[in-house]
Amino acid sequence: MADRSAPGPDGGHLIGALSKFKSNSLGLISDLQRRFGGIARVKLGPYLVHQVTDPELIKHVLQDNPGNYRRGRFYRGFNLFMGHGMLTTDGAEWKARRQVAQPFFQRARLESAAPIITECVDDLLDSWAEPARDGEVIDIVDDVMRLSMGVLSRTLFGVDLRDRADELLPVVRFAIKAMIITGKVEQMLPRWVPTRYQRDLKKHQAVLNGVLDDVIARQRARGTDDDNLVAALLSAEHPETGRPWDDRAIRAELKTHFMAGHETTGCALAWTLYAVAQHADVRRKLTAELDEVLAGRTPTVEDLPKLTYLRQVVDESLRVYPPIWVYPRDAVEDDEIGGYHVPAGTTVLISPHAAHHNADVWESPEAFDPERFCPANRHTTRYRYLPFGGGQRHCIGHHLALLELQLAVAMITQRYRLDLASGHQVVPTGLVSLRPKTGVQMRIERIDQE
Template sequence: MEQRTTTKDAAGEQRHVQAEQAPGPVGSVLFGALSSFKKDTLRLLTELQRQYGGVARMKMGPYLVHQVTEPEAVKQVLQDNARNYVRGRFYRGFNLFFGRGMLTTDGAEWRTRRAVSRPFFHRAGLRARSGTVTDTVEELLARWEPSARSGDPVDITDDMMWLAMGVLGRMLFGVDLRRYADRLLPAVRFSLKAMILTGEVKQLLPRWVPTAYQRRLKGHQQVLNDVMDEIIDLHRRGEGSPDSVVSALLKATHEVTGEPFNQRQIRAELKTLFLAGHETTGCALTWTLYAVAQHEDVRRRLDAELTEVLGGRVPTAEDVDDLPYLRAVVDESLRLYPPIWLFPRDAVADDRVGGYHISAGSTVIVPVYAAHHNPAVWDNPEAFDPERFCPAHAVRPTNSGDGSPDEIGSANGGGTGSGTADENGSGARSTPRQRDRYDYFPFGGGARKCIGMDLALLELRLAVAMVVQRYRLQLVAGRPVSPAALVSLRPQPGVLMHIRPAERKAPTA
């Protein structure tokens, strides 16, 4: 079936083109693919990509959803025509629980918020303060010493969240957020679960209905607000760091109105930064250590590189440049287990993407997980293989990037592989093809690429290096772990590890 689509050319002139509807599953008449999405989200998205190609179409309840994984189509949605693809219905739950922050806003409102926070994420400044990261990791390693002596297993998922909170608080918030951990973490966990569409009656009822669930939810929301208000008030009294993002928000004015941010707006921004800054990084740390523990050959090679380059000392930001296998291990973990597994958008106007019609008002999802598990690009995509990102296999990045100074073979793009497409156009290939910039994008792309990318990568690389230097982690047997597509890609039911001392002296400064 063809649709007449109105688009704009490079000169901004409207033109009309004929575009076909994208292929996709039929699903049930009433609910479409919604049942499959709820039952096994990741499987549905990967199978949709493999069966129908880089642009697919499905119904999810009353909504029309297009899935985009073909690199040029992803580039169009996230970068070239990003203004046409805004945060819509998928973000309503986030707005409800965390307020309108940088993650959920568009236009001038988003630009104002990003401009305030951007100076705190400059790569040079982060590298200069990398000692804050290593100091916080040292505290984690000391926290593990009793477990290393006793042999009692540790759920590293909670500890990685604790570590990420510590780094985030010291680097951005001007306070040690871990002092609030007992209050914040349960409130965040409950709120994140509440944001996920489960179809349960208790979540479909209006918030004003006084159920026990709604009372619990309201209580957790009040905890989040209270903690953020305490941090704001602490800075108003001059007791917080003058170089923190909190202080910057207190001084900021809106791009259009010139008005200062009010308490509610500052609180929403801090809640957004807190969630994005500790949840995704904590998950990425957990998955990386989980993958290394599963692959003794990877651990040994990583250990050998760290010993050769560092001897026994604590790594610095500058050392990371001389640790290519460490970088490859982190990059491969972000491929296999991308914490930000989905970028949802709503189309403002009709468009044509990958040759297919996208109607105004429809939802477009960019599933990072499916793109990162595409067998047309990645040989044996379910395997953990850091060799994919080693310098010996790196080639020039393709020209479909976002204009940023991407590193070849790194978390920003580049890659390997070759092959030709089958004549049937299904997307299946006899061998993996050359990797494109938007075959691998754990931090998104375009102007809205994750603002915390450099901080996350620095923290991941330094923390993984220091853990491997000090300890050998072993998974508790008989406790399988699987990825759960929640707000982030969380390991379920958690990752229990035995903490064993490494066979060397502890690193020294």
């Protein structure tokens, strides 16, 4: 076993790089990657962390030795809004949850739900008719979040949670800050200390729990024959106890899918529309492809294989702006990564953002260039491109996300031209998701169809 420590900044003191992580987490991970390469050792407050960005070393953690890397201390924050569910558990508990949900994420099954997606996109397009006519500037972020909330809840839960978006959107905005542990005092105080943060936390948790309890109650009243995830969870038996799952466990699964699925896809769509608006050549090429293949009609799943450039645009957006920009694991036993010692109990950070912006691996990584995903290059992307993670814990929802992104980008580009409002700067910020810090303000113009 190697006894060498990986390179990294001097971090022996108590605070280490934590204050930088709090104020500019994206800057810190890029800086570590640039200065120290594929594996860097850093102290974040009291925690020893190895950031891994080399594709082979990422493969080691996610695919070759995954049993040694579990959800750990940084995932505890996720319990606040996801409970004890598929994303936050390990081993047999995780497996049981993944098995119940897996059938609902089969590609063919999701593809048959494409008309639900196009209906939800149509609603979004209709809601933009007025601002387009009045030449108004709008922030598109909440709108795309509503869209992904509608798609997720209709395809998986058999209800339309857009009806409750006004309650849910503030919950999610709070949650994506609260779930990431940054060592802020308010996060560290015991829950019984009556701070404003604790009051807000409880209020938002109660709203989310209440909405999802309603979803469960409605499904229970309808019975368990419906073909959706809620009905499947209500009729599932726990593999170890043989007993049905209780409502708390079912709610944790629904919270997990809700939080993991709609925020990520919404962010990805906002970033893709932003990127297309910023690159006239990309917009031109995309519009030409859509015109040629669709000639103005609504896209279907059968059209997608012909819309190759559309897929390249989505892939490149997920490279430059990966919605899950970092995720941690804790090492169970001592390990060796890239010849360096990684002690048991310490954290390994996988950052798609740092990996996707690594100049040793990507040519001109800061440039938005969909050509790098042309079909001839696709096979070379393994573990240097990981917007949906990798190994056995890869994203269960990736087919749904990609389907929704392709259909939504196509339909929006067909009907509207989006331009960034003059003077508005879009700045990525690393919360649980990669969010545009002050929104994405767009001027929307209707493209007249023949």
